[in-house]
Amino acid sequence: MKKAAIIGAGIAGIATAIHLANKGYKVEVFEANSYAGGKLSEFCKDGFRYDAGPSLFTLPERVEELILQSGKNVEDYFSYKRLDIINKYFWEDGTKLEASADIEKFAEQLEKKIGEPKKNILKFLKNSKEKYDLTADLFLTRSLHKAETFFNKTALKAVLQIWKLELFKTMNQANNHNFEKEKTIQLFNRYATYNGSSPYSAPALLNVIPHLEFNKGAFLPTGGMFDITKALVKLGQDLGVIYHFNKKVEEIIIDKKENKIIGIKVKDAQNSKTENSINQEVNFDTVVSNMDIVHTYKKLLPKEKAPEFLLQQQKSSSALIFYWGMKAEYKQLDLHNIFFTKEYRKEFNALFNGKTLYQDPTIYIFVSSKHIKTDAPEGCENWFVMINAPHNDNSQDWDKLIEKAKEDIIKKLERILMRNVKENIISESILDPRKIELRTSSLGGSLYGNSSNNRYAAFLRHANFSKTKGLYFCGGSVHPGGGIPLALSSAKIVGEMIEKV
Numbered sequence: 001m002k003k004a005a006i007i008g009a010g011i012a013g014i015a016t017a018i019h020l021a022n023k024g025y026k027v028e029v030f031e032a033n034s035y036a037g038g039k040l041s042e043f044c045k046d047g048f049r050y051d052a053g054p055s056l057f058t059l060p061e062r063v064e065e066l067i068l069q070s071g072k073n074v075e076d077y078f079s080y081k082r083l084d085i086i087n088k089y090f091w092e093d094g095t096k097l098e099a100s101a102d103i104e105k106f107a108e109q110l111e112k113k114i115g116e117p118k119k120n121i122l123k124f125l126k127n128s129k130e131k132y133d134l135t136a137d138l139f140l141t142r143s144l145h146k147a148e149t150f151f152n153k154t155a156l157k158a159v160l161q162i163w164k165l166e167l168f169k170t171m172n173q174a175n176n177h178n179f180e181k182e183k184t185i186q187l188f189n190r191y192a193t194y195n196g197s198s199p200y201s202a203p204a205l206l207n208v209i210p211h212l213e214f215n216k217g218a219f220l221p222t223g224g225m226f227d228i229t230k231a232l233v234k235l236g237q238d239l240g241v242i243y244h245f246n247k248k249v250e251e252i253i254i255d256k257k258e259n260k261i262i263g264i265k266v267k268d269a270q271n272s273k274t275e276n277s278i279n280q281e282v283n284f285d286t287v288v289s290n291m292d293i294v295h296t297y298k299k300l301l302p303k304e305k306a307p308e309f310l311l312q313q314q315k316s317s318s319a320l321i322f323y324w325g326m327k328a329e330y331k332q333l334d335l336h337n338i339f340f341t342k343e344y345r346k347e348f349n350a351l352f353n354g355k356t357l358y359q360d361p362t363i364y365i366f367v368s369s370k371h372i373k374t375d376a377p378e379g380c381e382n383w384f385v386m387i388n389a390p391h392n393d394n395s396q397d398w399d400k401l402i403e404k405a406k407e408d409i410i411k412k413l414e415r416i417l418m419r420n421v422k423e424n425i426i427s428e429s430i431l432d433p434r435k436i437e438l439r440t441s442s443l444g445g446s447l448y449g450n451s452s453n454n455r456y457a458a459f460l461r462h463a464n465f466s467k468t469k470g471l472y473f474c475g476g477s478v479h480p481g482g483g484i485p486l487a488l489s490s491a492k493i494v495g496e497m498i499e500k501v
Helices: 011-021 061-069 103-113 116-142 153-160 171-180 183-194 205-217 226-238 293-300 344-352 398-417 431-439 486-501
Strands: 003-007 026-031 042-045 048-052 080-082 085-090 096-100 219-221 240-246 247-255 260-268 279-282 286-289 318-326 336-339 363-366 381-389 427-429 472-473
Touching: 003 247, 003 260, 003 318, 011 061, 011 226, 011 286, 011 486, 026 247, 026 279, 042 318, 042 427, 048 381, 061 226, 061 486, 096 103, 103 116, 103 205, 116 171, 116 183, 116 205, 116 344, 171 183, 171 205, 183 205, 183 427, 226 240, 247 293, 286 293, 318 398, 318 431, 336 398, 336 431, 344 381, 363 398, 381 398, 427 431, 472 486
Parallel strands: 003 026, 003 286, 026 240, 085 336, 286 472
Antiparallel strands: 042 048, 080 219, 085 096, 247 260, 260 279, 318 381, 318 427, 336 363, 363 381
16 A cells, blocks of 8 residues: 655645545645644634634535545535625725625625626626636646646637636736726725735736635635534544644655655654654655645755745735634624725735835734634624734834734724724734744745736746655645635645546
């Protein structure tokens, strides 16, 4: 039986382990942390439960297909519900918008509240679906680094209708053409942040993202986002996957003469700083790294020639998150809530050019206790309060930035909600780019690897395979990108590549 090692128990690593177990491999997953999930994790504090990372769930079929392909029943592992309200939007001038999951209602809401003609919204979402249908199979389920990807009917269809993809426009340029009202443009420009990019630089092709929320739907797992991790870890274990926690991989071992994988060198992460810590070499036929691609080369493959051009591409944004236990309930809020800045372009300029936090940030609040009552004590709410942040490049004074950001966020929320926020915070935890990097090995805490701030970004991600036989890569820092659906896609691509070997 062939043996495969997965480095990192992020969602892509977990899914890759399932794919390989289904192909008859003996699979072992090595995770430096004491828990699985990477960014898709959870924690509890002072009676509140928080999903620590990703909070929006789309394309649940990507999870279901893993379960079904494994010969299991979905209901034995996973359940979720479709959201009736996708987001609530708030602006400083008092405008509020409840984005219905019903497209017709949503378009009517925008027309009534903002003055955007209904036909513009319906046309945009129709075009968003067309873009997705043209590109999803090509870009999201196949390797862009294999010639056969571009010589098939799917690729030919996309080429013949390439004008629909708006490849030479930025998202903001396209949305200025698509819509009449500034608030509508801002609302749809926000989707660039779903892969850590700026709408003023990212290609208009990213306008496929709203299709996932509005046409396909937004969902919430029954017990919270961490249910995805728990379901897939359990599925893998039922298939024979072995998980090693607190085990830090120090090196990927390669036979230089044969140019093939030998195995990995592992250290007990809990005792990694002690003199008695021993590196253990374990042999494997296949190794898949779910670690950030930059750290994979710099830390695990220091003797290998790194593709510096790809590794030095601009990194995506990171995040600053306050997890607040609130001793009150706020009826104005729903599950997902957005409080927009007045100056969106200035915010992104601060993030990517100034490498700092903007003084009037757009604020996202996720309140899972709105749907999962056990996530907070009675009469309380668990707030996941996030603003976009630059990745850490060691030039920022994060302690000062965090202190100022907290002050700015509270003042903004109290202005717009017209309720006290500060006095209701009874529990607090903070996650910043430094901690994100420490916990997930993502370079500088960038959430999605490279940004998509140029039209060639899709082609400037590292391939899912290596020139070294038996070495592969999955996760948000490689093709096709970050976020739960794309991480699961990378796992599927790797699984299919290994099957063909």
